[in-house]
Amino acid sequence: MSKFKFKTLRLWALLLLVAPPALAQTAADQPVEEDEPIRVGEGVVRVLPIAVPYMPTPQAAETPAGNTQNLGRQVAEIVATDLRNSGLFTPIGPSGLRPVTYPQVTAPDYPYFATTGAQNLVQGFVQANADGNITVGCYLYDVTAGAELARQGYVVRPPDWRRAAHRCADTIYSRLTGEGGYFDTRIVYVSETGPARRRIKRLAMMDYDGANHRFLTNGQWTVLTPRFAPNQQTITFMTYENERPRVMVYELDSGRTRPLVQQPHMTFAPRYSPDSRHIIFSMAVNGNTDIYRIPVSGGTPLRLTNSPGIDTGGSYSPDGSRIVFESDRSGSQQLYVMSADGSGQRRISFGGGGYATPVWSPRGNLIAFTRTGSFQIGVMSPDGSGARILTRGGYAEGPTWAPNGRAVMFTRGASQGELWYVDVASGATRRVPTPLGGSDPAWSPLRN
Amino acid sequence: MKTKTASLMAAILVVTFTAGCSSRRAQDLPPEPPSASTPGEGEAGTENSGIGETALPGSRADFLQNVPADRVLFAFDSYDIDNEARRILDAQAQWLNANPNVRVTIEGHADERGTREYNLALGDRRANAARDYLQSRGVSASRMTTISWGKERPAVEGSGEYAWSQNRRAVTVVPQ
Amino acid sequence: MDRAEAAGFGVAVGGHAALLLALTLGLFTAANPPIGTNPIEVSFVEEVGLTSAAPEPVTTPPEQGMAPLTGPPEDAATTIPEPAPPAPQAQPRPSPQPQPKQPPARERATRPQTPTRNNGSAQADRRPRLGRDILKGLGNDPAPAAAPRPAAAMTGEARASINAAIRRALLPCERQPLPSPEAAVIEVDVRVTLTRDGGLADADVVRVRNPDSELAHYERRMRDLALNVIRQCTPIRGLPGNLYDVPRGWRQFTYTFDPRQS
Numbered sequence: 001m002s003k004f005k006f007k008t009l010r011l012w013a014l015l016l017l018v019a020p021p022a023l024a025q026t027a028a029d030q031p032v033e034e035d036e037p038i039r040v041g042e043g044v045v046r047v048l049p050i051a052v053p054y055m056p057t058p059q060a061a062e063t064p065a066g067n068t069q070n071l072g073r074q075v076a077e078i079v080a081t082d083l084r085n086s087g088l089f090t091p092i093g094p095s096g097l098r099p100v101t102y103p104q105v106t107a108p109d110y111p112y113f114a115t116t117g118a119q120n121l122v123q124g125f126v127q128a129n130a131d132g133n134i135t136v137g138c139y140l141y142d143v144t145a146g147a148e149l150a151r152q153g154y155v156v157r158p159p160d161w162r163r164a165a166h167r168c169a170d171t172i173y174s175r176l177t178g179e180g181g182y183f184d185t186r187i188v189y190v191s192e193t194g195p196a197r198r199r200i201k202r203l204a205m206m207d208y209d210g211a212n213h214r215f216l217t218n219g220q221w222t223v224l225t226p227r228f229a230p231n232q233q234t235i236t237f238m239t240y241e242n243e244r245p246r247v248m249v250y251e252l253d254s255g256r257t258r259p260l261v262q263q264p265h266m267t268f269a270p271r272y273s274p275d276s277r278h279i280i281f282s283m284a285v286n287g288n289t290d291i292y293r294i295p296v297s298g299g300t301p302l303r304l305t306n307s308p309g310i311d312t313g314g315s316y317s318p319d320g321s322r323i324v325f326e327s328d329r330s331g332s333q334q335l336y337v338m339s340a341d342g343s344g345q346r347r348i349s350f351g352g353g354g355y356a357t358p359v360w361s362p363r364g365n366l367i368a369f370t371r372t373g374s375f376q377i378g379v380m381s382p383d384g385s386g387a388r389i390l391t392r393g394g395y396a397e398g399p400t401w402a403p404n405g406r407a408v409m410f411t412r413g414a415s416q417g418e419l420w421y422v423d424v425a426s427g428a429t430r431r432v433p434t435p436l437g438g439s440d441p442a443w444s445p446l447r448n
Numbered sequence: 449m450k451t452k453t454a455s456l457m458a459a460i461l462v463v464t465f466t467a468g469c470s471s472r473r474a475q476d477l478p479p480e481p482p483s484a485s486t487p488g489e490g491e492a493g494t495e496n497s498g499i500g501e502t503a504l505p506g507s508r509a510d511f512l513q514n515v516p517a518d519r520v521l522f523a524f525d526s527y528d529i530d531n532e533a534r535r536i537l538d539a540q541a542q543w544l545n546a547n548p549n550v551r552v553t554i555e556g557h558a559d560e561r562g563t564r565e566y567n568l569a570l571g572d573r574r575a576n577a578a579r580d581y582l583q584s585r586g587v588s589a590s591r592m593t594t595i596s597w598g599k600e601r602p603a604v605e606g607s608g609e610y611a612w613s614q615n616r617r618a619v620t621v622v623p624q
Numbered sequence: 625m626d627r628a629e630a631a632g633f634g635v636a637v638g639g640h641a642a643l644l645l646a647l648t649l650g651l652f653t654a655a656n657p658p659i660g661t662n663p664i665e666v667s668f669v670e671e672v673g674l675t676s677a678a679p680e681p682v683t684t685p686p687e688q689g690m691a692p693l694t695g696p697p698e699d700a701a702t703t704i705p706e707p708a709p710p711a712p713q714a715q716p717r718p719s720p721q722p723q724p725k726q727p728p729a730r731e732r733a734t735r736p737q738t739p740t741r742n743n744g745s746a747q748a749d750r751r752p753r754l755g756r757d758i759l760k761g762l763g764n765d766p767a768p769a770a771a772p773r774p775a776a777a778m779t780g781e782a783r784a785s786i787n788a789a790i791r792r793a794l795l796p797c798e799r800q801p802l803p804s805p806e807a808a809v810i811e812v813d814v815r816v817t818l819t820r821d822g823g824l825a826d827a828d829v830v831r832v833r834n835p836d837s838e839l840a841h842y843e844r845r846m847r848d849l850a851l852n853v854i855r856q857c858t859p860i861r862g863l864p865g866n867l868y869d870v871p872r873g874w875r876q877f878t879y880t881f882d883p884r885q886s
Contacts, residue, residue, distance in 0.1 A: 038791045040798040040853060043808040043883025048801055142848070144855050149848075177803040178842040196605045222600055224564060243595060245568070266572055266596055269565040282569065284596065287527070287576030289569040310569040326566070333566060356563040365838060370563050397563050406804075414560040414607060425804045440564065 045426055047090045048176060051118035051143070052080040053097040055136075056105065061128035065158035068134070072126040075136055075165040079122055081209065082169035082183040086407070087428025089176075092116050105139060110146045118143055122172055134161055138168035140175055150175040162211055163447065170446075180404035183208060186444040187409070188226045188235050189419060191215065192437035196415045201439075203237060203250070208443070210433035216250065225269060225398075226250075228444040231276040234296065235442075236260065238268045247281050249296060261294060261301055269312045272296070273340075274320045280304065282312040291325055291342075304342035315359045315367075316340070317382070324348075324358040324367050324382070333372055337382060348384030357398050362445075363405035366424070370397040370410075377410045379424060390422045391429070403445045411439040506547040511622040515539040519619040520578055524612070525562070527573040529581050537578060540620050541585035548591075553621045554579050556596045557603070559612035564598060571596030578618035776866035778873055786863060786874050794879060797857035800849035807842035808883040810834045812850035815878045820868050824858040827851055830878065850881035 055072035065071060073094065080091035098112055105123045113121050121141040129135055133155050140150040152171045154164035163184055170181025191204040203216040203223045216235075217223055226237035235250040239257075247260040247267040260279060261267045269282040273293075280293045283301065289310045292301035305311040309329035316323055324337050330347065333354035338345040349355040353373035360367055366379045375395045380387035395414040402409070402421070409421035409432065417439035419432040432441070503509030512518060518540075520533035529537065544550060556575030558567035575594035583589050604611040802808055813831040818824065829847045834840060869875045 038787050038794070038877060038879035039882055040791060040794045040879055041811075041850075041882040041884075042799045043802040043805070044799050045805055046801045142852075144852055176845060178807070178845045179803065196602050199600065201600075224568075224598075224600070240600075245595065266568065268568050282565065284569055284572035287573045287580075289572065310566060310573070312565045312569055313563075328566075333563075356566055363838075372563060372566075375561075415605070425806075 047088060048120060049090050049092055049116075049118045050083060050120040050122060050172070050176075051092045051097060051113050051116050052076050052083070052094050052122045053100045054094045055124040055126055056100055056102045057126050057128075058102050059127070063128050063132075063134055063158050065134065065161045068126045068128050071134065071161060072124075075124065075126055075161070075168065076122075078162060078165035078209075079124075079138075079169045079172070082166060083172060085209070085430050086173060087423040087426050087430065088173070092118050105137065106148075108141050108143075110141075110143055113143050120149070120172075120176060122168070124168060129155070132158070134158055134164065136161070136164035136168060138171055140172050162207065166207070166209075177406075179406050181446065182402035182404045182407060182443075184447050185403060186228075186447065187419070187432065187441050188216075188228055188237075188444070189434070189441040190223060190226065190417075190439045191434065192417055192439055203235075204434075204438075205235075206434070208432070213435060216255075225440050227271050227442045229272050229276045229296070230274055230445055232444060232448070233276070236270040236272065236279055236296075238270065247279070249279075258298075260296075260298065261292075262298075263301070269314065271315050273316050274318055280314040280316070280323060282314070291323070293340075304338070305345070306342075313357050317360045318362055318364045322360075322382075324360055326356045326358060328354075335367065335369060335380075335384070348382070349380065349387070350384070351387065359399050359401060361401050361405040362403055366405070368399035368401060368408050370399065375414075377408060377422065379408070390424060390427060391420075396420075398440055400441050400443045402443050409441045409443055411441065413437075413439075506550050508622040508624050510547075511540075511543055511550075511620075514543050518621070519617045521613060522574055522616040522618070524559070524616065525570065526616075527570065527577040529577055533578075534581070537581045538585060541582050541587050544582065544587045544591070545585075550622055551591045551593070552623075554582075554592055554594045555601075555619045555621060556594065557601060557615055557617050557619070558599045559615040560599045560602065560607065561612065562599060567598035568596050571598045574616070574618045578620065582620075776864075776870055778867050778870050782864075782867060783872055786867065787877065789863060790860060790874070790877060790879070793860040794853055794857045797853045798881075800852055800881070800883070802849070802883060803842050803845045806836075806839055807846055809836060810839060810842060810846045811884075812846050812881040813878055814850050814854060814881065815876065816854050817876050818858070818860065818863075818868075818874065820865065820875075822859040822861050822863055824854060827854050846881070853881055854879070 054076045057068035057072050060067055060069045062068075063071070066074075076094040080094055083089035084091050093116075097116065098109070100109075100123055102125060105125050108121055108123060110121075119142070121143050122139070123141065124136060124138040127135045127137075134157075136154045136156070138152045138154070139148060141148050150171055152168065154167050156164045166183035166185075167181075169183045173179065173183070174181045185208045186205055187208055188203065188205045191202045192199055194200045199222070200219040201222045201224070202219040203226055204213060205216055206213040217239075221242075222240040224238040226235050228235060233252060235252060237248055237250065238245060239248050241248070245266045245268065246263075247270045248257050249260050250257045260270065260281065261283070263283060266284045267281050268284075269291075270279050271281070272279055277296060278293050279296055280291055281301075282289050283292055288308060289312055290303055290305045290307070291311050291314045292303050294301045304314075304323070305325070305327070307327060307329040309327050310333075311325055311327045311329070314323050314325040321340055322337055323340055323342075324335060326333050327336050328334070333356045334347055335349040335355045335358045336345050336347050348367075349369075351371075353371060355369045356372050357370040358367050359369070360382070361379075365381065367382055368377060368379050370376070371378050371389060374389075375397055376389045377391045377396045377399050378387055378389040390408065391410070391412075394412050396410050396412050398411045399408045400410070401407075406425065407421050407423050409419060412418045412420045412431075417437045419434055419438040419441050420429055421432060422429045432438070503513055515536065516539055517536050520529065520536050522528070522533075523530075544552065554575045556571035556573065556578075558570045558574075562570060572594065575596055579589070579592045579594055582592060599615070602611065602615040603617065604614040811833040812829055813833075815828050815830045816824070817826040829850060832843050832847065834843055863874050867873050
């Protein structure tokens with residue numbers, strides 16, 4: 001979030017003299033004739049000032065995750081960081097704000113918070129339960145209106161305490177933006193280290209903010225392009241295990257890995273169907289690459305494309321009815337949409353240079369892509385219209401959507417990769433911290 | 449005479465594929481994988497090309513001594529076998545036909561200017577283009593396997609025309 | 625005290641006295657405009673009082689222990705204990721508790737405790753400043769809002785002038801942060817009831833016009849923003865008191881929050 005501009009973006013001019021349609025269907029005790037319109041409003045997209053004071057505890061207690069007093073401070077910090085990371089909020093606090101007592105959690109000191117410049121206020125508490133769990137209460141207030149807007153409580157096992165903070169931030173974000181949240185999510189990606197000629201690439205998973213990082217493979221074999229199953233039970237990825245490049249399926253519960261396809265040819269570019277039952281992937285047969293579909297459990301691949309070019313990068317629409325993919329059949333990499341059975345293939349991108357790695361947004365209204373040549377991340381409508389670039393500078397490729405369809409994460413850097421994400425509406429970008437280099441991120445759905 | 453040629457070849461290879469070998473086996477990488485297999489091309493063979501010694505017939509050293517290069521290069525986003533590539537592959541085919549029991553792996557690679565998945569497919573095209581040419585020169589397809597590394601194993605590090613030109617390649621790897 | 629000091633002191637005392645007199649006369653004059661010289665003049669709002677225009681009799685009790693909390697990650701059925709309500713003796717608040725348990729409350733604009741302070745100076749600078757000619761020709765009653773004249777009648781022209789004045793009063797608060805640029809196509813109609821002195825008595829969203837069903841998830845936030853316009857820019861001073869609760873008076877009106885570019 002280092003780069004977000006607090007500058008207000010004035011997007012709409014004043015609308016002055018438009019006559020409104022007649023209203024007054026709502027019966028009032030004293031009907032008012034709308035003989036003259038009163039029309040106001042100027043939409044601006046700007047960051048919202050929101051106060052996030054430290055969260056008190058009703059009774060300080062030790063838990064496996066630490067003292068509830070400390071947890072209250074940390075939870076508030078995580079909530080503030082999540083909101084700041086989104087690019088849509090300027091959190092005020094937690095440090096520097098007047099302490100909130102436990103009784104004040106549901107009776108905010110509005111006059112005080114009004115003086116901080118905050119329009120909204122997040123309060124909460126952390127409490128140790130008798131059964132060993134931790135309860136985090138989370139309340140959102142409108143300082144202007146002096147009203148509560150939302151409240152949620154989360155009961156978590158101590159190791160999951162950060163999830164409660166992310167859930168709280170998701171509640172705030174969701175109530176104030178109308179979007180779904182995305183803070184209580186994970187990222188699976190490829191951790192990179194070593195010189196480019198002898199790069200060690202390991203599968204790794206972490207919370208969306210970089211916490212709880214762990215490696216899933218040991219680095220003996222190069223791995224690429226992991227993807228989360230929508231049901232979050234498996235991950236599919238490509239590995240060079242035994243120098244045989246192919247798509248594997250990793251079961252998150254058991255840690256077991258198995259090949260997806262029993263074929264001598266290279267398989268790659270896997271992606272799940274929205275119902276988690278199928279995976280589409282690319283297979284290269286004698287220099288020709290096409291897209292196939294197979295049940296996650298295995299079976300016989302069904303061929304979906306049949307062009308002499310490279311057809312790869314398939315991605316389902318959220319309703320599962322269509323697939324967007326890239327093909328160089330026209331001479332350059334361009335995007336195409338087809339029905340899920342492979343019929344009705346239609347080109348949707350026509351710009352110079354090329355378009356690659358299309359990914360359909362969870363909301364269905366956009367397709368993210370890599371613009372080749374300049375290597376920037378962009379989005380367009382599924383019919384190909386309205387293409388626009390989201391990133392600036394540097395080499396970027398491989399977008400993945402946040403589950404709410406509002407943010408896109410991607411790889412930055414051709415040789416030394418980093419993970420970044422960008423808010424699609426505001427363009428605010430932020431780097432995701434990783435212990436080593438990183439590439440090929442895949443965003444999980446919201447956790448259950 | 450043969451020894452002299454070998455020396456010359458080795459020198460050319462060293463110059464051409466500079467950084468290629470020296471750091472290859474560096475063990476100072478953080479978490480070194482348990483099995484230091486050598487994924488990627490067999491260019492390590494150039495290290496062991498036995499300067500001043502006679503290589504065993506049919507060995508990698510023997511192959512490297514008798515062909516102009518173990519690899520052919522490609523233009524950007526192309527898998528066409530050009531005249532220079534033909535000259536190299538002709539020599540490779542000659543050697544392979546003279547050593548009919550040797551099986552080879554042909555590795556296809558791409559430079560970094562391409563998306564990951566596309567480059568995997570492009571590397572596969574290049575490996576297959578080289579294999580198809582060798583097959584057209586009499587080498588049985590059953591003796592050749594292909595693998596694409598996309599942009600995962602550059603021969604030369606860096607982001608410039610020279611590095612890119614060296615990284616767009618198909619390498620014929622003979623077992624040690 | 626030597627002579628020079630005494631002289632200086634005398635001059636200072638005299639000067640202050642003169643200044644005080646001048647200021648007093650000035651204030652007196654300002655506070656008592658000559659009646660009849662300018663019957664259509666509207667009081668010029670320099671400052672909006674912090675006093676609540678309409679203390680609302682909110683009867684909802686504190687809500688402790690009432691809210692079942694939903695959506696815990698591990699156990700959805702669990703409810704959390706409410707923090708204890710604030711100790712009554714320690715909270716001499718003039719205003720009642722917020723009303724979180726009533727969904728309609730989200731759409732109603734109630735008086736915050738310090739409505740004019742929330743945005744700091746920037747907000748204060750945007751307080752309504754009604755021009756002196758807004759209601760020109762509207763009537764001949766210069767009385768402030770607190771002194772209604774029951775006999776007055778609203779004309780179409782007067783109503784238009786009042787609506788224009790209300791609109792100008794709301795303009796400083798019309799810049800609301802959208803959840804997304806796409807949300808700008810959503811229009812929200814808000815019915816407002818004012819108190820006799822221009823304070824906010826009530827505001828309700830009466831209609832949301834959203835041409836794009838895929839943007840429905842923004843509607844709730846757009847309602848918030850529409851209500852924030854009136855919350856942040858009331859009280860509205862200077863409306864003619866004799867036209868407050870006449871038929872078609874300004875006790876009630878509807879405005880449309882429309883963030884779109886024309």
